Amino acid sequence: MELVKALDLVDFINEFKSFLAREKPLFIEGDINLHFNFINELKKYEFKAPVSVKTLDTEILHIKKQGVLRLEEIFEFVKIFRYFLYLKRVKFEGKIKEFIDSINIPEEIKEVEGYFDEKGELRVSIDDRLESLQMALKQNKEQIRQKLQALLNSNKLQGYLVDRQIHYVNEEETLLVRGGFNHVLKGTVVGRSSGGFFYVAPEAITKLKEKEAAIISQIEEVRLEWAKKISTVFLRWIKFIEYINRAFDRFDHYQARVNFAKAKNLFFILPKNDDKIVLKDFIHPAIANPKPISVDFSKKVLIITGVNAGGKTMLLKSILAATYLAKYLLPMKLDPKSSRIGRFKEIIPIIEDPQNVKNDISTFAGRMLEFSRLFQKREALVGVDEIELGTDSDEAATLFKVILEELMKRDIKIAITTHHKRLASLMAAYDEVELVAAIYDEEKGAPTYEFLQGIIGKSYAFETAKRYGIPLNIVKRAIEEYGEDQAKLSELIERGSELERELRKKNSKLQEEIERVEFLRRTLEDERHSLFTQLKEEKERLSRIFQEAISDAKSAIKAKDTKDAHRLLNKAHQKAKEAKIKEKKISEDIKVGDSVKYRKNRGVVLSLKAKEAYVDFDGIKMRVPLNELKRINPVKKKTQAPKVSVSKPKKLSVKLDLHGLRVDEALEKTDKFLSDSLLAGFDEVLIYHGVGSGKLARAVREFLKNHPRVKSFSDAPPSMGGFGATVVEL
Structure with a gap:
C-alpha cells in the first residue's frame, strides 16, 4: 500500500476494488499471458457481475473440522454456485467456455442451491414443518396487531393514552400511557418517556409474544437441522468447494478488470519480457x-x-x-x-x-x-x-x-x-x-x-x-547577482550536451552505414566470383556446342546422300538452338510513363522501341528488355538527394549477336549489352558482328574505343568467330 500511496494511485485502486465481489490481493496467480488473453476474450461479452460475497477461508476450514455452518454462511457459498450456474447459461466461446464448462457442479450441490430464496432464507417448500410454523408465526403476529388495535380503540383506555401509536421499546410493542393506567390495563412498564409517561407492554400482548418466541425457537431448530444436513453435504464435496471457491476468485479478478475498464474507457497492456x-x-x-x-x-x-x-x-x-x-x-x-x-x-x-x-x-x-x-x-x-x-x-x-x-x-x-x-x-x-x-x-x-x-x-x-508572486525588484537583483557569465555557462552546458548527443547519434549512424557498405562489398565480391565462374563454364559449353554444330554441318556437306545431309543439318541446327537463351514473353502491356520494376530497381519508362524500353532509374537511364519489366505503382518522389542501388542481373548472356542489324540498331544494342554486363560484373564478353563489308565491324570497334568502361578489345580466336567477332575486356 505504501507503493500505491507514493505513486498517487490510492483512489484509483480503491475504485477498482469496488468492482470486486470480495476483497483479495491485486496479484493474479498463474501465467500472466493466459490471464491477459482471458481478459481480452471476456471484453467481447456482456454479462452480469457477481454479487458481493464473503471471504470463506475460515468457513472452509470449519467444514474440514466437521463443524456446522450457520445458514447465513452456507448462503455465501450458494451465491458462488448460483453465479457459475448463471455463467453456464451465457453463450461464451473459446477459452472462457472451456473454463466455465470445466466447473461441473454436483447434483447434491445444485439441490442445496435450490433450498434458498434470493434473500438467503430457506424456502418453506423444502420442509412441511417450516411451512406450518411460518403460517403459525404469521397468524400470531396478526393476533398481536389485532389485540393492539382493540386496546387503542378501548373506551376505558382512551383517557390514559398519550397518543394512538404503537411504540417499540426494547423490541417490544408498547403503549404510551399516563399514570393510573393500572385501573384499566394490565401490563408491564418497560420504560418512561422524557415527559414522565409510561411505556407499557400489555399483558395480553406479552402472552402472544411468548407464543411467538416459542414458534421462532421451533423454526430455529428446523433451520439447525438443515444447517447440519447441508454442512454434511459440503464435507462430502469439500474438494469441489475449495476448487469452486478458487475459481470464483479467478473469475472475479477477470470480471472486475473488464467491467472497470469498460466503465472508465481504459486499456490493458501485457508486460513484455524486457525492460523497455x-x-x-x-x-x-x-x-x-x-x-x-x-x-x-x-x-x-x-x-x-x-x-x-x-x-x-x-x-x-x-x-x-x-x-x-x-x-x-x-x-x-x-x-x-x-x-x-x-x-x-x-x-x-x-x-x-x-x-x-x-x-x-x-x-x-x-x-x-x-x-x-x-x-x-x-x-x-x-x-x-x-x-x-x-x-x-x-x-x-x-x-x-x-x-x-x-x-x-x-x-x-x-x-x-x-x-x-x-x-x-x-x-x-x-x-x-x-x-x-x-x-x-x-x-x-x-x-x-x-x-x-x-x-x-x-x-x-x-x-x-x-x-x-516574488516581487520583481527582488527577482531582478537575484538575476544581477547570478551574473551574465553564469547564465552563459549554463547555456553552454546545455548546448554542449545537446551537440555531444547529436554527434554520437551521427557517429552511430555513420558506423552502421560503413558496416552496411562493407557487407555489400563482400556480397558483391562473392557474386562477382560466382558470375565469373558461371561465365567461364558458359564459354566452355558454348564453344563445345559451337564446334559440334560446325562438325555436323561439315559432315552434312560431305554427305552424298541428300536425306543423310538433311538429317545432319537438322542435328546441327538443333545444337545451335541449344546455345541460344530463350526469351521471356512480354507479360504486361508497358506504356511510356509507367512506373516499372527491373530486378530490384524502380524507374519510369521514357520511351519504347521494339522489345526494349528506355527507363529512368532515379537519374540513371538504361535500355532494358521489355520482358524483364514489371509494372508497379507510381514511384514516390523523394525530397532528399536520390540514392540508387542497382542490383546485378542474375541471368545474362556473355555474347551479343549483331548479324543482320543496321549500324544504329547495332550500336544501341551494344550500349545496352555493355551496361548489363557491367552490372553483372563480367570481365570479358563476346560480340558477333560478322565480316561482310566490314562497315558494321568498324562501327562497333569505333564505339568500343570511345566507351569509358572498355579496357581493351581484340579479334576473337578462330574457334569463337575469328574476324567476325570481337572479344571485349571490361
Whole structure:
C-alpha cells in the first residue's frame, strides 16, 4: 500500500476494488499471458457481475473440522454456485467456455442451491414443518396487531393514552400511557418517556409474544437441522468447494478488470519480457484535466530536467505507475498499440523526503540509506525525485554519477528528476542514458507540461519565482547577482550536451552505414566470383556446342546422300538452338510513363522501341528488355538527394549477336549489352558482328574505343568467330 500511496494511485485502486465481489490481493496467480488473453476474450461479452460475497477461508476450514455452518454462511457459498450456474447459461466461446464448462457442479450441490430464496432464507417448500410454523408465526403476529388495535380503540383506555401509536421499546410493542393506567390495563412498564409517561407492554400482548418466541425457537431448530444436513453435504464435496471457491476468485479478478475498464474507457497492456518502457498518451489517474504523457524509456537511465513545477515529478510517477498497473494487469488510459512496458520484479520509488523526527536521520543520509539498498536488488525499476536533495549539488552530481555508473552494470533501470544541470551533463555521454526536458513557454511565461527527449532543460528559477508572486525588484537583483557569465555557462552546458548527443547519434549512424557498405562489398565480391565462374563454364559449353554444330554441318556437306545431309543439318541446327537463351514473353502491356520494376530497381519508362524500353532509374537511364519489366505503382518522389542501388542481373548472356542489324540498331544494342554486363560484373564478353563489308565491324570497334568502361578489345580466336567477332575486356 505504501507503493500505491507514493505513486498517487490510492483512489484509483480503491475504485477498482469496488468492482470486486470480495476483497483479495491485486496479484493474479498463474501465467500472466493466459490471464491477459482471458481478459481480452471476456471484453467481447456482456454479462452480469457477481454479487458481493464473503471471504470463506475460515468457513472452509470449519467444514474440514466437521463443524456446522450457520445458514447465513452456507448462503455465501450458494451465491458462488448460483453465479457459475448463471455463467453456464451465457453463450461464451473459446477459452472462457472451456473454463466455465470445466466447473461441473454436483447434483447434491445444485439441490442445496435450490433450498434458498434470493434473500438467503430457506424456502418453506423444502420442509412441511417450516411451512406450518411460518403460517403459525404469521397468524400470531396478526393476533398481536389485532389485540393492539382493540386496546387503542378501548373506551376505558382512551383517557390514559398519550397518543394512538404503537411504540417499540426494547423490541417490544408498547403503549404510551399516563399514570393510573393500572385501573384499566394490565401490563408491564418497560420504560418512561422524557415527559414522565409510561411505556407499557400489555399483558395480553406479552402472552402472544411468548407464543411467538416459542414458534421462532421451533423454526430455529428446523433451520439447525438443515444447517447440519447441508454442512454434511459440503464435507462430502469439500474438494469441489475449495476448487469452486478458487475459481470464483479467478473469475472475479477477470470480471472486475473488464467491467472497470469498460466503465472508465481504459486499456490493458501485457508486460513484455524486457525492460523497455515506451508510453504513448498515458494519463495518470490522479490528475484532473491532464495532458497525455509520451516518453521513450528504452535505455537504462532516464534523467528528467527542466522548469520547476513543470511536471517532472508527475512524469516520474507516471512511468512507475504505468509499470505497476501493467504488472498487475490493471487497465489504464493510454495508446495500447504504441505503448510498451517491460517486466520488473520490484518497483522502488525514492520520492519522499526521508527526514522526520522519528527516525532521527538527515535528508541526505536517508537518501544514501535508500541507495545503498539498491545494490542488493535485481530486475528492479527505480524512480528518484530530486536526486541531489539534501546536499551540495556539485558534490552530489559527482557522487551520483559514480553510483549510477555502478547501477547501470546491474539489472536495474532507474529514472531520476533533477533541476541541476551538472549531473545531466556528466551522464549525457553514456549511450544508455536518455535525457528528457520539461518544456517552458517563454512567451507565456509558464510551463507547458510537455517533454522533449534528447536535451537538458533549463530550470527557469527566476521566471518561476515571478510567476508565483516574488516581487520583481527582488527577482531582478537575484538575476544581477547570478551574473551574465553564469547564465552563459549554463547555456553552454546545455548546448554542449545537446551537440555531444547529436554527434554520437551521427557517429552511430555513420558506423552502421560503413558496416552496411562493407557487407555489400563482400556480397558483391562473392557474386562477382560466382558470375565469373558461371561465365567461364558458359564459354566452355558454348564453344563445345559451337564446334559440334560446325562438325555436323561439315559432315552434312560431305554427305552424298541428300536425306543423310538433311538429317545432319537438322542435328546441327538443333545444337545451335541449344546455345541460344530463350526469351521471356512480354507479360504486361508497358506504356511510356509507367512506373516499372527491373530486378530490384524502380524507374519510369521514357520511351519504347521494339522489345526494349528506355527507363529512368532515379537519374540513371538504361535500355532494358521489355520482358524483364514489371509494372508497379507510381514511384514516390523523394525530397532528399536520390540514392540508387542497382542490383546485378542474375541471368545474362556473355555474347551479343549483331548479324543482320543496321549500324544504329547495332550500336544501341551494344550500349545496352555493355551496361548489363557491367552490372553483372563480367570481365570479358563476346560480340558477333560478322565480316561482310566490314562497315558494321568498324562501327562497333569505333564505339568500343570511345566507351569509358572498355579496357581493351581484340579479334576473337578462330574457334569463337575469328574476324567476325570481337572479344571485349571490361
